[in-house]
Amino acid sequence: MPSSSSSFYHNELSHALSEQSFGLTRYEVARQFSAHEATAVVTLLEGTNIRVSLNIRGYRLDDGQTYESIEELLQSVSPMYVRKREDIIVTKLQGLQ
Numbered sequence: 001m002p003s004s005s006s007s008f009y010h011n012e013l014s015h016a017l018s019e020q021s022f023g024l025t026r027y028e029v030a031r032q033f034s035a036h037e038a039t040a041v042v043t044l045l046e047g048t049n050i051r052v053s054l055n056i057r058g059y060r061l062d063d064g065q066t067y068e069s070i071e072e073l074l075q076s077v078s079p080m081y082v083r084k085r086e087d088i089i090v091t092k093l094q095g096l097q
Contacts, residue, residue, distance in 0.1 A: 009038040013054040016070040017042065022088060023074060023081035045080035 010029060017027045017040060025043040037055040044050065052073065053060045059073045060066045067073040074081045 007035045007038065009036065009054045013038040013040055013052070016054075016059075017052075020070055020074060020081075023078065023084040044074075044078040045084065046078060048077075050077060 014029045017024070017029065021027070023045060025045055025047070027040050027042045029038060029040040037053055039051060039053045042050050042052055051062045052070070058066045058068050059070050061073065061077070065073075065076070067076065071085075075085075
């Protein structure tokens with residue numbers, strides 16, 4: 001049964017993507033159609049669009065690969081995300097010196 005209110009998965013996917021937005025061109029979480037899953041279209045820094053779903057099993061790509069975290073998923077599909085994330089970590093570490 002479709003739900004018009006936000007679910008845990010919808011909120012969690014939105015939050016996870018917003019935290020990783022530094023390494024994405026854009027993302028859009030689809031209006032929710034299930035209380036048990038949320039889906040988003042993500043444009044990677046490379047310009048490629050991917051569809052990411054979140055459910056009880058974790059973060060999943062259309063090819064069926066499932067990941068425990070959004071970071072792990074993004075690292076597997078976007079070398080530019082990995083570089084951007086590393087740059088941010090190095091900059092933060094340098095700021096501690």
